[in-house]
Amino acid sequence: DAGVIQSPRHEVTEMGQEVTLRCKPISGHDYLFWYRQTMMRGLELLIYFNNNVPIDDSGMPEDRFSAKMPNASFSTLKIQPSEPRDSAVYFCASSPGAQEQFFGPGTRLTVL
Amino acid sequence: AQSVAQPEDQVNVAEGNPLTVKCTYSVSGNPYLFWYVQYPNRGLQFLLKYITGDNLVKGSYGFEAEFNKSQTSFHLKKPSALVSDSALYFCAVVDTGGFKTIFGAGTRLFVKA
Numbered sequence: 001d002a003g004v005i006q007s008p009r010h011e012v013t014e015m016g017q018e019v020t021l022r023c024k025p026i027s028g029h030d031y032l033f034w035y036r037q038t039m040m041r042g043l044e045l046l047i048y049f050n051n052n053v054p055i056d057d058s059g060m061p062e063d064r065f066s067a068k069m070p071n072a073s074f075s076t077l078k079i080q081p082s083e084p085r086d087s088a089v090y091f092c093a094s095s096p097g098a099q100e101q102f103f104g105p106g107t108r109l110t111v112l
Numbered sequence: 113a114q115s116v117a118q119p120e121d122q123v124n125v126a127e128g129n130p131l132t133v134k135c136t137y138s139v140s141g142n143p144y145l146f147w148y149v150q151y152p153n154r155g156l157q158f159l160l161k162y163i164t165g166d167n168l169v170k171g172s173y174g175f176e177a178e179f180n181k182s183q184t185s186f187h188l189k190k191p192s193a194l195v196s197d198s199a200l201y202f203c204a205v206v207d208t209g210g211f212k213t214i215f216g217a218g219t220r221l222f223v224k225a
Contacts, residue, residue: 004155031211043156043202043215056212091155100146101213103155 004104006092012110018080021107024073025094033101034067034077035091043091049075082111114139114207118216125193126224133188133219135203144206145186146213147177149199156202162186173197193223 005024013019025032034046047057052069060067064083069075079086089108093101115138125131137143144163148156160171167179177188186203203216 033213042217045212045215048212050211093155095211097211099144100158100161101156102158103148105155106153 004092004094004102006090006104006107008107009105010108010110012112013082014112015083016081017111018078019082019086019109019111021077021090021092021109023075023077023092023104025075025092026102027073029094029096029102031095031097031101032069032075033093033095034075035093036088037091037106038088046077079109082109084111087111114205114214116203116205116214116216118201118203118219120219121217122220122222124222124224127195128192131190131193131197131221131223133201133203133221135186135188135216136184137186137203137205138184139205139207143186145177145179146204146206147171147175147186147188148202148204148215149173150202150218151199159188159201193221195223195225197221198223 007022031050033048036044046059047067049069067077087110089106091103091106093103095101117136119134146161147159149159150156159175160169162169162179170176175190177186179186200218200220202218204213206213
């Protein structure tokens with residue numbers, strides 16, 4: 001198995017632009033998580049899905065952030081419009097339940 | 113509410129010496145506890161977990177952790193540290209009601225040669 005796949009690995013954009021981050025979870029995993037990691041705030045859970053349904057989005061910072069999971073093998077995290085304070089590393093992780101999570105390599109986002 | 117505390121921002125240890133990275137938790141009910149490691153520019157990697165059973169759990173790379181219910185702790189240990197163990201370590205607890213994982217703030221481990 002290739003593990004959790006994220007794209008792009010690096011994204012540099014200008015303030016106000018739309019950013020879309022993509023994730024392919026491990027096949028057979030029912031849970032998908034989106035995290036954000038910064039030096040100041042550490043690792044933050046943004047949202048998680050179970051069987052493609054959003055279960056808890058209380059960590060999504062504001063309405064500029066949205067996430068979808070149209071099928072079991074694909075999820076997106078969108079920021080529109082982006083702001084410099086959104087600069088961070090965004091991780092996607094998947095899990096077969098209340099067990100260990102498997103993290104992707106992350107997307108390093110820089111908003112200028 | 114579930115929570116995890118890692119009281120040390122950084123732990124320094126000499127190569128060959130034993131290491132301990134501390135973690136305490138607060139949960140309602142029985143905890144599912146995890147340790148993860150993060151190397152530079154990488155995602156988190158699972159090290160070990162406690163679900164039930166023996167209080168001493170063995171994991172990857174020679175790491176182990178001891179679940180102590182009375183002290184609500186789940187400290188990570190290794191008998192002999194390697195320079196390559198230098199990384200960021202996260203303790204985590206799963207909210208068994210909803211499968212949401214709560215991560216600690218992380219502890220940076222430095223192993224000096």
